Amino acid sequence: MSERRWLADCVRRIEADFQRSADTHLIPLPWPEFPGVQLYLKDESIHPSGSLKHRLARSLFLYALCNGWLREGRPVVESSSGSTAVSEAYFARLLGLPFIAVMPATVSESKRAAIEFQGGRCHLVDDPTAVYAEAARLAREGGGHYLDQFTYAERATDWRGNNNIAESIFSQLRREPHPIPAWLVCSAGTGGTLATLGRFVRYGGHVTRICGGDAEFSVFFDHYLSGDASLSLNCGSRIEGIGRPRVEASFLPRVVDAMVKLPDAASVAAMRWLSERLGRTVGPSTGTNLLASLACARQMRERGEQGSIVTLLCDSGERYRDSFHDADWCAARGLHDAEVAAAVNAALAGADAAPPWRLAGALAAQQVR
Structure with a gap:
């Protein structure tokens, strides 16, 4: 295709x-x-x-697609404490894309299970402030895209x-x-x-x-x-x-x-x-x-x-x-x-x-x- x-x-x-x-x-x-x-x-x-993050995930995926940032078969990566990653894993699976959620190790087991249920993979870090750099690294090394909700959330939605x-x-x-x-x-x-x-x-x-x-x-x-x-x-x-x-x-x-x-x-x-x-x-x-x-x-x-x-x-x-x-x-x-x-x-x-x-x-x- x-x-x-x-x-x-x-x-x-x-x-x-x-x-x-x-x-x-x-x-x-x-x-x-x-x-x-x-x-x-x-x-x-x-x-x-x-969750509420379903709206954000939909907007972020459309924004990244129409900007030419996503590629068929390439991984999608996000730094997230839980619900955004669940919703993004949902949309990644809808599009047939691998999804990796970078999150603090303290995130609840049930949140991790929800991400994995949607087909995503959880990548845990001990330092919560390191999630941004680690997500960017994984996307870069895997030839994928870092969605970066914290930068693009306000501009991806039609307000x-x-x-x-x-x-x-x-x-x-x-x-x-x-x-x-x-x-x-x-x-x-x-x-x-x-x-x-x-x-x-x-x-x-x-x-x-x-x-x-x-x-x-x-x-x-x-x-x-x-x-x-x-x-x-x-x-x-x-x-x-x-x-x-x-x-x-x-x-x-x-x-x-x-x-x-x-x-x-x-x-x-x-x-x-x-x-x-x-x-x-x-x-x-x-x-x-x-x-x-x-x-x-x-x-x-x-x-x-x-x-x-x-x-x-x-x-x-x-x-x-x-x-x-x-x-x-x-x-x-x-x-x-x-x-x-x-x-x-x-x-x-x-x-x-x-x-x-x-x-x-x-x-x-x-x-x-």
Whole structure:
């Protein structure tokens, strides 16, 4: 098959997969503790590869194909803490390409199993900060391509529309009491989804504000405060899929109106609270999203505002049965703190006690006023 014929066939396969996949659900979550505030969860766990990252992987593969970066039979490599690699392995198998995921050795066994189920291979490194260079090396030596989600996430997605996640949310809210959301809330992994949300609301002239959630061991929040792009940590985030030890190119702070930084133990406590409220398990990054949404809801209540908040249910908690949903596993890693859990539960139940977070941007400024 010629290169152009192979490319056209690959694009057709990806577009056919898109046509077979219905849009993800927007779930209203009753929150009587915050009257006048309606919270919605965009359930990204129902994608064929099981998470929000299905959207990113599809965009990255189309971007790489149409740039001429992928070749028939050549390996595709990614640096990923889990869910992105699962989704990329799905698309690599769809196109008949070998896939290698470079990830920290601490990634859960269930995540590795999910990658291998999709036909991918896991390449583990002890130093989380080494995943970028190792992925580039493997791609170079194997004659393949390094997808590099952290560089290309924000530019591979059509942020103006084309049924991206922002356009989907606005469409699904059309008949709701507050069809233009007050806040869209998303935690930062690559920063690509935040960029898509922020660009879309500006392009559409909406008054909606964007709030980003950040993990404990991550530099996004401090970069948002300082503008210092050289910030780095010598360890990776414990909340899989979000938080980074360096400032990634796809994180665009100017399209984000506010940020919330949370202790990992608080995200885990919120994950458990939401799992009980929904009657099914969610992952830890969804706990981060919930608490960032709570910060927005509390401020709306204090200011007498009404409106809708939309956040993301990133993936199912089934992937974390042997990790974040295991009490002993969490206790061994300092992720179970009874005092923090009590504060989180009280805050989610509407109490005015100070929750365990740091605020920046519009939230912090309005709180001072």
